[in-house]
Amino acid sequence: MTWSTLLDNLENGSQRAANQDEHGNWHANVEVKEGILAAFRAGQNIEYPGGFVDKDNLAPRGFAAEDAVRMVPGGSSVRRGAYVASGTIIMPPAYVNIGAYIDTGTMVDSHALVGSCAQIGKNVHLSAAVQIGGVLEPVGASPVVVEDEAFIGAGCVLVEGVVVKRGAVLAPGVRLSASIPVYDCVNERTLEKGEAIPPFAIVIPGSRPASSDWAKAQGLSMSCALIVKYRDEQSDASLELEEVLR
Template sequence: MNWLELLNNLENGIVRAATQDENGQWHANVEVKKGILEAFKNGANIEFPGGFVDKDNLAPRGFSAQDNVRMVPGGSSVRRGAHVASGTIIMPPAYVNIGAYVGAGTMVDSNVLVGSCAQIGENVHLSAAVQIGGVLEPIGASPVVVEDDAFIGAGCVLVEGVVIKKGAVLAPGVRLSATIPVYDCVNERVLDKGEAIPENAIVIPGSRPSSSEWGKAQGLSMSCALIVKYRDEQSDASLELEDILR
């Protein structure tokens, strides 16, 4: 398909920038990412109202009442080629970049960034100031994925293709990347590099002593994340999303 058809199919959710295999593993859709880069190549910079300059073929999306997407006034933008499903709420200011997928019933709170090609599931809560990293290059790099029913606390930063499995909860301020270790204090293990945050895990920010002798002498510590429990009825009740908001 050409880049114009691709952008339309991305917006409609017909194709996605990453797909999940039968084993639950996520993989970048290289052809989709190539098509997005082709769209950039074929666009020309123009001035948009308000003093903005961007590619003429990647203008921000608009929504109607029939879309059942509530984008509250105040500076939010959804770029061309991003999918935003029915029942989504976008609070200002927030930004959803090209190639991203946002599932039905998800809350995108104020100052949230959903980066290029990021995959956000259904009934996810992205709290204020959450940063979901994007990835267009390198072409084969997988984007950040947040699966259904996950709750991402305020100020969390997710980058470098991390995957958050269904129902997981990240406390405010958790930072996850390919190099930040995650300690499962329940099962007494360290997650393998690149391993997804497990389903229903509750994760808090943590720190660990520096591994070098000089660092230890200076009292230095390094960032990590801690799985302190897995969801139960009590935690589910405290995280229940309000249908009335949707």
């Protein structure tokens, strides 16, 4: 398969940069990521209108009315090789990078980034200034995944292959990475390294004391995340405004 065919397949959703197995776990599609890297190697830098320079084979995508994608004017861009399903709303300015997958009914709010190969599910809300990290190399590294119905609050940062399961809610300012611990205060346990944010968890930013004696003496703390409850009818009602905005 040529890199051009691969990019077409990524755009129509027939291939993805990551896939979910029968157990619900996500794995990088190495062949796809290798094809994306081949496209970068094949491209030549050219000038685009507006003073931009990028690869000649990775021009920004355009949308027609029949695509049923609402990309509001004001500086947003969706790169070649990204999938954006019908019913998606992209507010300006936002950026969706190559290999990303955004399923139907999702809101990408202002100043949000959906990084390369990131996988975003159905009816997700990515609030203003959310940063979804991308990954192309190493090719075996899994991208960030946000599953269906999740709500990611303003200013959240998700990197290093973090997975947020269906229906979870991240409060504004939550930062998740492979090295930031997540404490489940409901079930009184610490999530294992690499473990996904559980379905319907409500997560807020937290802090924990630094471990060294010197750091303790200075009163220093480190970032963490806290699961403080799981969604119920009351918390679901607080998210109903999202449907009105659509």
